[in-house]
Amino acid sequence: MTGMVLTVKIYCMSTKRIGNLWLYLAIACFLGIVAVFFVDGYMGVYDVVEVRVGDVPHKIEPDYWERDYAKGDGYYIYEVRQGDVVQFSYQIANRRFSDLRVDVEVFLLEGGQEIKELFSGGSRVNVFSLSPVYEWTVDTTELEVPGEYGGHTYTVNISRGGVERKVRFQLAQPAKYLPSPRYE
Amino acid sequence: MKTYVLYGFGILLCVSGLVYLSIEYIRYLSEFGKLGALFLSVGLFASLGKYFQGKGW
Numbered sequence A: 001m002t003g004m005v006l007t008v009k010i011y012c013m014s015t016k017r018i019g020n021l022w023l024y025l026a027i028a029c030f031l032g033i034v035a036v037f038f039v040d041g042y043m044g045v046y047d048v049v050e051v052r053v054g055d056v057p058h059k060i061e062p063d064y065w066e067r068d069y070a071k072g073d074g075y076y077i078y079e080v081r082q083g084d085v086v087q088f089s090y091q092i093a094n095r096r097f098s099d100l101r102v103d104v105e106v107f108l109l110e111g112g113q114e115i116k117e118l119f120s121g122g123s124r125v126n127v128f129s130l131s132p133v134y135e136w137t138v139d140t141t142e143l144e145v146p147g148e149y150g151g152h153t154y155t156v157n158i159s160r161g162g163v164e165r166k167v168r169f170q171l172a173q174p175a176k177y178l179p180s181p182r183y184e
Numbered sequence B: 001m002k003t004y005v006l007y008g009f010g011i012l013l014c015v016s017g018l019v020y021l022s023i024e025y026i027r028y029l030s031e032f033g034k035l036g037a038l039f040l041s042v043g044l045f046a047s048l049g050k051y052f053q054g055k056g057w
Helices: A002-042 A062-066 A068-073 B002-028 B031-054
Strands: A044-053 A056-060 A075-081 A085-095 A100-110 A113-125 A134-139 A152-160 A163-172
Touching: A002 B002, A002 B031, A044 A062, A044 A075, A044 A163, A056 A075, A062 A068, A062 B002, A085 A100, A085 A113, A085 A152, A085 A163, A100 A134, A113 A134, B002 B031
Parallel strands: A075 A163
Antiparallel strands: A044 A056, A044 A085, A085 A134, A100 A113, A100 A152, A152 A163
C-alpha cells in the first residue's frame, strides 16, 4: 500500500515537473533571445554620420553600412549645389567591455584622388560611452565649377582604424530660378 | 483564476519585450543572430503551447 502511494506520489511529482519543464524551457528561450539581442545586436562599436546640406539633414545610422551596396558605394547625396556648405558630424559609440582608442581621418576625394584633408583627430572612448562629436565642413565654393549638364562627384572618406565610411555627392550648378510669370 | 491572470500578464510582458527588442535591435543582428533568435522564438511559443496544453487549455 505504501509503495503504491509512493509510486502515485512520484508520478504526480514527475507529471508536475514535466508540466513545469515546458514553462522553464519557454523562460530559457526568452532569456536566450534577450542574450542574442544584447550580445549580437547591441554590443560592438557603432558610428553615426550626420550630414547637413543647407537645411536638409541626413542621418546615416550604423545599420546602413551593413548593407551590401553601402559597402562599395557608400551613401549618396543628390541635392548639393555649388555654394552650399556641407556640414558633417561623426560620433562613435563604444558598447564593449574595454576602452577604445579611435583615430579618425577624413579626406575629400575626387575620382579616387585625395584633394584635401578635412579632419584628423582621435580620442579614447570609455566603456559603454560615446566619443566626442567630430565635426568638419566642405565649402563647395572652393571646389571646381561644375558643368551645366553634369557635375563632379566628390567622396568624403571617413576612415577609422580600417573601417571606412564613404559619403558621396555630385556637385551641381547653383539653382536657377525662373522669374514668375506676369499676367497682364 | 488569479493565477491565469498572472500568467497572461507575464506572457504580455514577454511579448512586449520581444517586440521592443525587435524594433530596436533587429537591424544590427548578424544573419546567425537572426536565425538563432528565430529558432528561440519558435521554441518559446512551442514551449508555452505545450505548457498550456498540459494545463488543459
